Structure formats: structure tokens, C-alpha cells
Amino acid sequence: MIASAIAGGFVGTLVMTTIIKAAAELGLTRMDLALLLGTSVTENRRKARAFGYIFHFGLGVLFAEAYGEFFQIIGRSSWWIGALLGALQAIFTATVLVNVLLPVVHPRIATSDTAANEIALIEPPGFLMLNYGRRTFLVTLAAHIAFGACVGWIVHL
Amino acid sequence: MRVDGYAPIEDYALVGDGRTAALVAGDGAIDWLCLPNLDSPSVFGAILDAARGGTFELQPSIRFDASRRYLPRTNVLETTFTTDRGSVRVIDAMTIPNERLAPMRELVRSVEGLSGRVPMRWRFAPRFSYGSQAPRCEWRQGVPVGTWNAEAVAIANWDAGTPAWDDGAVAARFEIAAGSRALLAMTTAHAEPLILPGPKAIASRLRDTIAFWQQWSDARQYDGAWAEAVVRSALALKLMIFAPSGAPVAAPTTSLPEEIGGQRNWDYRFCWIRDSNFMIDALLNLGCYAEARSLFWWFMQATALTEPEVHVLYRLDGGIGPTERDLDLSGYRGSRPVRIGNGAIEQAQHDIYGALLETAWLYSKDQHALDADTGAVLARIADNVCAIWRRPDSGIWEVRNGPFHFTHSKVMCWVALDRAARLADLGEVPSRHASRWRHEAAAIRAYVEQECWSDDLNAYTRIAGRADVDASLLMLPIIGYADPGGARIRGTIDAVNRTLRDGDIVYRYHADDGMPGREGCFLNCSFWLVSALARCGRVEEATALMDRLVSRANDVGLYAEEIDPATGAFLGNFPQALVHLALIDAAVALSESRAPLHRRGTP
Numbered sequence: 001m002i003a004s005a006i007a008g009g010f011v012g013t014l015v016m017t018t019i020i021k022a023a024a025e026l027g028l029t030r031m032d033l034a035l036l037l038g039t040s041v042t043e044n045r046r047k048a049r050a051f052g053y054i055f056h057f058g059l060g061v062l063f064a065e066a067y068g069e070f071f072q073i074i075g076r077s078s079w080w081i082g083a084l085l086g087a088l089q090a091i092f093t094a095t096v097l098v099n100v101l102l103p104v105v106h107p108r109i110a111t112s113d114t115a116a117n118e119i120a121l122i123e124p125p126g127f128l129m130l131n132y133g134r135r136t137f138l139v140t141l142a143a144h145i146a147f148g149a150c151v152g153w154i155v156h157l
Numbered sequence: 158m159r160v161d162g163y164a165p166i167e168d169y170a171l172v173g174d175g176r177t178a179a180l181v182a183g184d185g186a187i188d189w190l191c192l193p194n195l196d197s198p199s200v201f202g203a204i205l206d207a208a209r210g211g212t213f214e215l216q217p218s219i220r221f222d223a224s225r226r227y228l229p230r231t232n233v234l235e236t237t238f239t240t241d242r243g244s245v246r247v248i249d250a251m252t253i254p255n256e257r258l259a260p261m262r263e264l265v266r267s268v269e270g271l272s273g274r275v276p277m278r279w280r281f282a283p284r285f286s287y288g289s290q291a292p293r294c295e296w297r298q299g300v301p302v303g304t305w306n307a308e309a310v311a312i313a314n315w316d317a318g319t320p321a322w323d324d325g326a327v328a329a330r331f332e333i334a335a336g337s338r339a340l341l342a343m344t345t346a347h348a349e350p351l352i353l354p355g356p357k358a359i360a361s362r363l364r365d366t367i368a369f370w371q372q373w374s375d376a377r378q379y380d381g382a383w384a385e386a387v388v389r390s391a392l393a394l395k396l397m398i399f400a401p402s403g404a405p406v407a408a409p410t411t412s413l414p415e416e417i418g419g420q421r422n423w424d425y426r427f428c429w430i431r432d433s434n435f436m437i438d439a440l441l442n443l444g445c446y447a448e449a450r451s452l453f454w455w456f457m458q459a460t461a462l463t464e465p466e467v468h469v470l471y472r473l474d475g476g477i478g479p480t481e482r483d484l485d486l487s488g489y490r491g492s493r494p495v496r497i498g499n500g501a502i503e504q505a506q507h508d509i510y511g512a513l514l515e516t517a518w519l520y521s522k523d524q525h526a527l528d529a530d531t532g533a534v535l536a537r538i539a540d541n542v543c544a545i546w547r548r549p550d551s552g553i554w555e556v557r558n559g560p561f562h563f564t565h566s567k568v569m570c571w572v573a574l575d576r577a578a579r580l581a582d583l584g585e586v587p588s589r590h591a592s593r594w595r596h597e598a599a600a601i602r603a604y605v606e607q608e609c610w611s612d613d614l615n616a617y618t619r620i621a622g623r624a625d626v627d628a629s630l631l632m633l634p635i636i637g638y639a640d641p642g643g644a645r646i647r648g649t650i651d652a653v654n655r656t657l658r659d660g661d662i663v664y665r666y667h668a669d670d671g672m673p674g675r676e677g678c679f680l681n682c683s684f685w686l687v688s689a690l691a692r693c694g695r696v697e698e699a700t701a702l703m704d705r706l707v708s709r710a711n712d713v714g715l716y717a718e719e720i721d722p723a724t725g726a727f728l729g730n731f732p733q734a735l736v737h738l739a740l741i742d743a744a745v746a747l748s749e750s751r752a753p754l755h756r757r758g759t760p
Contacts, residue, residue, distance in 0.1 A: 024348035027306030032349035043258035108258060110298045110353060122258075123297050123309075123351035131297065132350060133307065 002068065004155045008082075009064025012150035013057050016143040023143075029133040031125075031140070036098070039122060040106045063089065064151045071155055082152020083145045090144035094128045094137050162207030163490045164188065166413055166727035167711040169204075170225060170234050171393065174251040174366075175400035177262060178409045180204060180731070181234055181249050183223050183712075185216035192308065193262055193347040195399055195406050196426040196473050198286045200310060200345075205412060205495050206486040211284030213312075215247060215266055215341065218278040218330060227713055231370035232392050233363075234713070243273020245333050252362040253369050260344035260352040265363050267340050268317065270333040277333055279341060281312045282326035287484050287497070291325040300353055301327040307348040315340045315356045378444035381748025383740075386707045389714035390737035391443050394436075397734050399473040403451030404428040404459070405436055406473065408718065408730035414492030415719055415729045419674035422488065424481070424497050425730040427470040430456070431508060431553060434515035434636075435738035441523045442745050453520045456513065457531055464534050465541035467513060469506045469555070470499060478502060504551040505560065510542045511569025511576075515636065518576040521585050532586035539577035540590055543597045546570035553629050558671025562621040564609040565629035567601055568638050574598035610645065616652030617645065619666055626652045627666045628682035631689040635742070641693040650689050658686070659722040661705040677719035677728040680709070684739035691746040699747055706740070716740070 023029050035045070037059075038052030067085055071077035103109040103124055110121040128137040158165075164182040169189075171178050179201070180189035188203040188210070202210030221238045228235055233250040248267040252259070268277065283292050285305040292303025292310070301320055302311045314320060317339040318329030333339055342359050344352055354362075373395065379387050398405045407429050412422035433456055440449040459475040460467050468477055480502070483494035517535055521527055527535070546567060549560035553569075574594040581588035608621040619627035630649050634641035657664045662678035663686055683706055690699035710716055711727070716736040718729030 024307055027308075027348075030304075030307050030309060030346060030348055030350060035349050039258060044256060045254070045258065048258075121298070121353045121355075123302075123311075123346070123353060125350070131295075133304070 002065070004157065005064045005068030005151065006061050008067070008151035008154035009061035010057065011154060012064060012147035013060030015150050016060070016147040017053070017056065019143040019146055020139060023135075023139040029136040029139045031129055031132040031136050036102065036106070036109070036122065036125075039108050043108070060147065063147075067148065067151045068155055071152070077152055077156045079149040079153035079156065082148035082150070082155070084148065085152070086144040086146070086148020087141060089148065090137075090141040093144065094140050098125050098129055099127060159184070161490060163204070166489075166717050166729075166731050169711075169715075169731060170227070170713045171396055171409065171715060171732055172232055172234050172249050172251050172264075173396035173409070174253050174262065175396070175398065177251070178396050179249075179251065179264060180410070181236070183225060183236070185214060185223070185236060185238070185247060187213040187249075187264070189410060190264070191409075191426075192310070192345050194401075194473065195397075195409050197347075199288065200283045200285055200308070202284065202288045202486070204410070205484075205489055206288050208487070209284060210288040210486065211282050213264075213279075213281050213283075213343065215268070215279040216277070217245065218276045225712055227389070227392070228367060229371075230374035230388065230392075231367055232396055233367050233370060237271070238275070240273075240275055243275045243335065244271040245269065245275045245277065246271055248363070250363055250366050252359070253366045255362060255365050257358055257361070258352060258354075259358075259362060260354065261347060261349060262345040263354075263359070263362065264343040264345075265340070265359055266342075267360075267363065268333055268338060270335045270337045272335045274332055274334045276330065277317070277339075278328070278330045279314075279317060280326055280328040281320075281343070283310050284325075287495075288486055289484075294322040294325060294327075297351065298353060302351065303327075309346045309351050311344045311351050311353060313342045313344065313353060317341050376444065379442070379745075381744055382751075383703065383707055383744045383747075386710065386714060387443070387741055387744050389710075390740050391439070391445070393715055393732050393737050394439065394734055395445075395448070397732075398448060398452070402473055402475060403448065403455040404471070404473045404475070405432065405452070405734055407432060407470075407735065408733045410730045411497055412488065412492070412495040413717070413728075413730045414489055415676040416492070416674045417490050417728075418492055419676075420492075420494065421672055421674055421676055422492055422494060422496055423730070424499050425733070427472060427499055428455075428459070429470045430460075430467055431469070431506070431512050432735055432738065434512045434519060435735065435742060437516045437519050439738050439741040441519060442741065449520065449523075450525065453516065453525070456516060457534065460513070460538075461534065465537040467509050467538065469501050469504055469509060500557075501551075501555045504555055505545075505548070506552060506555065507542075507545060507548075507550040507566040508553045508563075508569035510538060511572035511636070513538065514573040514576040514580075517585075518580060521580060521583065527580075527585045532580070535577060535580065536586045536590060539574055539586075539594050542570050542573045542577075543590075543593060546597065546601055554627075554665060554670065556670040558669060562608070563627075563629075564605060564617050564619060564621065565627065565632060567605050567609065567621075568633055568636070571598050571601040571605070571638060572636055574601070606645075614652050615648035617649045619668065625666065625668055626656055627668075628653055628657055628663050628679065628685065629665070631682065631685040634689050634692045635685060635746075641689070646689075647693060650686070650693060650695075653686065657682075661702055661709070662720050662722055677721045679719055680706070680716050680736040681718075681733070681739040684736065684743040687743035688739070688746045691743065691750045694750070696747065696750050699743075699750075703743055703747055706743075 034052030038048030318331035408425035717727035
């Protein structure tokens with residue numbers, strides 16, 4: 001189960017990243033998870049994107065492990081249960097994780113408490129990350145559903 | 158003075174960061190900026206539609222006079238506004254990122270009061286996708302932000318008034334006293350969150366940007382005459398080289414008209430193979446070795462997908478297209494259509510093979526070895542030239558009523574085969590077909606000497622069998638086709654002087670080219686005339702002409718593609734790389750005709 005969850009997390013994150021990147025290229029969103037995550041540790045854009053992708057894949061595997069635990073508890077797994085979990089995770093991500101928690105721990109994302117200072121500030125994501133485009137939540141939802149479906153499908157194999 | 162909301166083309170200066178560039182008018186309005194790249198859709202396009210295109214104005218709110226210059230040896234623009242109530246200085250720059258987290262693109266406008274108290278106004282009106290999309294007007298942390306799809310622009314200000322959104326634009330007024338400062342910073346994002354920097358970080362990047370340009374200029378090696386014009390041209394060209402790929406645009410604009418109200422309006426935001434040999438020659442002459450290396454390998458990579466056939470132009474990322482289409486914009490002073498894309502992509506132009514092989518020859522001659530794969534590609538291109546040179550083409554000027562047997566195209570095919578044979582002699586390209594290349598080169602020469610010469614004109618002709626000349630024939634002595642002092646070259650230069658010259662400037666031809674309307678005199682042809690005169694020993698005549706042409710630049714040393722001979726106004730896309738390349742070639746040719754130039758750091 002652990003190995004398949006890791007594999008599912010890796011494949012799911014790959015699919016998710018591709019969907020988000022494609023959506024950005026299609027003009028649907030300005031969300032850039034690699035930049036958001038990577039700039040928590042460095043100001044250098046190139047390094048930030050490299051770190052960000054590593055973080056993102058690491059988080060994907062961690063979430064996949066949690067999905068695996070859930071599948072064990074309920075005693076079954078499938079792509080659609082994974083997709084359902086992905087949808088729940090998308091709501092959590094958009095309302096709490098990126099919107100509330102990330103700005104608290106991220107040294108370069110602006111919050112309502114931020115005054116003008118000398119650190120370059122990244123535009124805050126806002127509720128449902130709508131600051132990054134009105135269709136950002138739909139993109140996030142689709143990407144997470146695809147992630148969950150991949151994890152559920154691979155764990156089920 | 159604006160006419161119907163449009164500033165004269167010569168009233169603009171260019172600022173940029175190697176990825177995109179903005180045109181700043183003398184009255185402080187930024188009327189052209191594409192984001193995120195030179196060939197992206199415009200966000201400020203008022204130069205093509207004053208009402209709907211989008212603009213970023215910053216100027217005194219009372220009557221003013223303006224004078225401008227680039228800060229010495231930089232691409233940072235300084236405009237000084239003088240009013241009855243005092244004077245104010247504005248520094249405009251697109252900053253170059255440093256190690257700190259910087260916006261994707263950043264346009265900085267720094268305001269400093271010099272005397273008195275001057276009332277100022279600014280208005281920021283972005284219009285996405287070539288003026289077709291008004292922004293969604295928002296705020297982030299007190300900063301006005303305009304968004305549309307994956308695009309976002311923010312306009313932060315410090316001590317420049319209290320802005321408010323109104324009808325898709327942000328505007329404010331403020332007063333600047335002597336010794337005080339204000340700052341406006343436009344930050345942009347494409348498919349990523351905006352970065353909203355603080356004033357000290359912006360000021361630091363502005364200082365670094367000025368220092369970068371000064372260091373880059375100081376590293377240029379040119380000890381000939383007209384050094385100021387040459388270095389300014391080099392700086393302008395650097396703004397037109399798309400740093401992520403190394404490819405230069407022909408100009409950073411589209412559809413600035415060759416005739417006011419006319420239809421000769423083209424998109425120049427592509428890389429033309431035609432310009433390649435001029436570009437690499439200029440870069441190597443000025444010691445821009447890194448840029449030359451990048452450019453050469455970009456050409457080889459871009460043409461890899463299509464060789465042995467080569468397209469007339471490529472996108473900055475090396476891709477092909479897009480196809481030409483018209484935009485729903487009113488055009489510069491009513492000059493429609495406004496086009497994006499370029500239909501020349503579908504034309505056959507045989508001169509480009511000569512330009513490409515000459516580029517390889519110049520690059521190799523400058524002690525840059527070619528690898529075996531590149532040599533093999535160049536050999537296949539030379540083989541292709543043997544197969545096609547007898548066919549007619551659309552020629553260097555991309556006529557739309559062709560094809561014809563253009564003399565210049567035939568000569569450039571000769572150049573392709575001559576350089577291929579020379580490279581084979583050096584072992585840089587496979588020599589298996591070298592004898593065929595020499596044989597075909599001789600056949601081309603025989604054709605040109607027999608079919609493209611007119612005894613009546615005492616000149617080479619524009620097209621085989623015709624009886625008129627074309628300024629591209631000035632390339633014959635420049636490219637080394639014939640002895641510059643020979644009777645036929647002297648006769649051809651005289652014929653161009655006689656029939657195409659209007660004062661100090663030169664038309665490219667007087668023939669029908671399949672397009673309605675007239676056009677101005679071409680500045681690159683005018684500088685080619687200087688080069689040709691210098692190479693055939695008419696140095697005094699060339700020097701006098703060069704002096705007059707250098708004085709034709711606008712107040713910040715830039716040139717458009719053409720000049721209206723009646724009014725002296727600029728016409729066509731601005732600034733145009735080929736004109737600045739021709740200026741550098743003319744300056745080098747004239748300086749070398751007096752005394753050999755030597756590159757700094759070389760014996």
C-alpha cells in the first residue's frame with residue numbers, strides 16, 4: 001500500500017502540475033504553485049521554481065500516503081473515491097491551506113497585516129485563490145480531482 | 158505636438174529589458190508595450206489606436222516643454238519637463254532583475270523635482286490583447302491591479318498622489334517640489350502571481366540597471382568615427398535582441414505606416430534571416446561575442462526544423478508563423494489595416510541563403526569553430542541553393558506581385574555558394590560537393606553579368622532583363638561580389654545616386670511592388686550607399702553623406718525604417734534594427750577606409 005501510494009502520489013502530482021500549467025497557458029489562471037512554494041525559501045526565481053516543484057511533489061506523496069491510510073481504514077479503494085478525496089482536498093487547499101495558512105508561514109506573501117517593507121511581496125491568493133483569476137478554483141478543483149483519481153486508481157491496482 | 162492623439166514617430170524613445178520594450182513619447186506617455194515579451198499582445202497600444210489602445214501618461218498638468226536624453230551609455234531615459242512653475246525630471250527604465258525576488262517585468266518611472274513646485278498628473282490605462290480587453294479593476298494591499306485572463310499589471314506609487322480607478326484607468330495628481338521625489342512602478346505578471354516590491358528594492362534595481370548598461374557600453378570596442386552614434390545603435394540593438402533566445406526582432410513594433418493613411422503596415426516583431434549577416438558582423442565588430450554566439454546558434458537551431466529550406470522569418474522562440482491577420486484598431490493616424498503576423502513567411506526569398514552562409518562564414522572567420530553537424534547542415538543548404546537559384550523569388554523587399562529574377566537574390570545565392578566553398582576549404586563543412594558549389598557559383602556570376610546588366614543604364618538592374626535599379630544592388634560591393642572599384646560597381650552606384658537618391662536619403666526602388674500607395678526613403682539603403690561609396694574609395698563623398706544621415710536621427714539617436722523626404726518625418730516601424738546595423742556597417746567601412754580599426758584586447 002505504501003509503495004503504491006507513493007507511486008500514485010508521484011503520478012497524480014505530475015498530472016495535477018500539467019493541468020495547472022496548461023490552464024495557465026490557456027489564460028485560465030495565474031496560479032503558479034512552484035513559484036508560491038519555492039519563494040518561501042529563496043528570492044531567486046529559478047531556484048524557487050526548482051525548490052517549488054520538489055516541495056510540490058513531496059507534498060503530493062505525503063497527501064497520497066494520507067489517501068492510502070484512508071483507503072485502509074475504509075477497506076476499499078477506487079479512482080472515484082480518490083477523486084472525491086481530491087475534491088475535498090481542493091476545497092481545503094483553496095479556502096484554508098493556500099489562502100490562510102500559506103501566507104502565515106510564507107515570508108513573502110502579502111497579508112492584510114502587511115505594511116510596506118523591503119521584502120518583495122507576492123500577491124496574496126485571496127478567497128478560493130480568486131485573485132489569481134476567476135477560474136482558478138475550478139482549475140484547482142479539476143487538478144485535485146485528477147490527482148485523487150490517479151492515487152485511487154494506482155492504489156487499487 | 159500630437160495630431161489627433163498621435164505623437165510623431167520620431168518623438169518616441171525606447172526602453173527595455175531584453176525581453177520586452179516600451180515606447181515613451183516626448184510628452185511622457187508610454188504608448189506601446191507588449192507583455193510579457195516583444196512579440197506578445199500589447200497592453201499599451203495607443204500608438205495604433207489613441208482611443209482604445211491603452212497608455213501610461215505621466216506629465217506636468219500645466220503647459221510644459223520637454224527635453225530628453227538617455228543617461229550616458231545606457232538605455233535609461235531621462236525627460237526634463239520645464240514649466241512656468243518649475244522643472245521636473247523623469248527617469249524611465251525597464252529594470253533588469255537582480256538576485257532579489259523581482260516582478261516578471263518592471264517599468265519604473267522615477268520623478269524628481271528640480272526647481273519650483275510643479276503640478277503633475279498620471280494616468281495608467283492598460284488594455285489587454287491589443288486594446289480589445291479592458292482590465293478587471295482590483296486592488297491588492299492598496300495597490301491598483303488590472304487583470305485579464307492570465308495577465309496582471311499593478312501600478313504602485315510612492316508620493317505620486319492618491320490613485321483611483323475610473324473607467325478602466327487609474328489616475329492621480331500630485332505636486333513635486335524642488336528636491337523631492339516620487340516613484341511609480343508598473344509590475345506585471347503572466348501566468349503567475351504578481352510581485353509587489355517596496356521602493357528601496359525598486360530603487361536598488363534601477364541603480365543596478367543603470368550600472369549594467371554602462372558596463373555593457375564600456376565593454377564595446379569601437380575606436381572609429383561616429384562613435385556616439387555607433388554605441389547608441391548598439392544599445393538600441395541590444396534592446397531588440399530577445400534575451401531568452403538570442404533572436405533579434407526587425408523592430409519592436411507592428412504596423413507603424415510607411416505612408417500616413419496607407420496600407421503598408423507590417424508586423425516586424427520577428428527575426429528575419431535576411432538581417433543575420435549584418436547582425437553578426439556588427440556584434441563581432443563591437444566585441445559582443447556572447448551575443449554573437451547566442452545569435453549564431455539560434456539561427457542554426459531555428460533553421461534545423463526546415464533545412465535545407467530556410468524560412469524568411471522565424472518567431473523569437475524559433476517557431477514558424479503565426480499567419481498574418483488584421484486587428485480591429487484604427488491604426489496610427491488612421492493607417493489601416495493594423496496587422497499582426499507576417500505574410501512574408503509564405504514567400505520564397507533566395508537571398509536569405511546567402512545571408513545565412515555569410516553569417517556562418519563571419520562567425521567561423523572570427524575563430525569560432527563550427528561543429529560537424531552544423532557543417533553538414535550548411536552543406537545541405539548549399540546543395541539546395543544549387544537546385545533553386547534559377548527559380549524566381551520575391552526578393553529582399555518581399556514584393557507581393559512577384560516572383561521575379563531579382564539580381565540581388567542571384568548575387569546572394571552566389572554568396573551562399575562562395576562561402577560554402579570557402580568553409581569547405583577550411584574544413585568547416587564537408588567538401589564532397591565543393592566543386593559543384595564552385596561550378597554553380599560561376600554559373601550564377603555568368604547569369605548576373607549577362608542577364609542583369611544594362612548597357613543603357615550602365616548599371617546592374619533590379620530584375621534580369623529590366624532597365625531600372627534597386628538600392629539592394631548597393632549590397633554587391635558590400636558583400637564582396639565584385640571589386641568595389643570596378644567599372645560596373647561604380648556605374649551601379651552612380652545609377653542609384655542618379656535615380657533613387659533624394660538629397661541625402663535613398664528610395665529602395667520606384668517600381669510597382671504589388672501594394673497600393675507610396676513609401677518614404679529607406680534609411681538602411683541610405684547607409685548602404687555610404688558603405689558602398691566608402692568601399693569604392695569615394696571617402697569624402699561618403700563622409701559628407703554619413704554626417705548628414707547621422708544628423709537625421711531623432712533627439713535620442715534612434716531611427717525608424719523610413720523618412721518622408723518632403724517633411725523629414727519618420728515612417729515605418731521604429732526603431733528598426735536594419736537601419737542601426739547599416740549605420741554601424743557604414744561607420745566601420747568609413748573608419749577602415751581611413752585607418753584599420755583594431756578590437757580592444759587584440760594585438
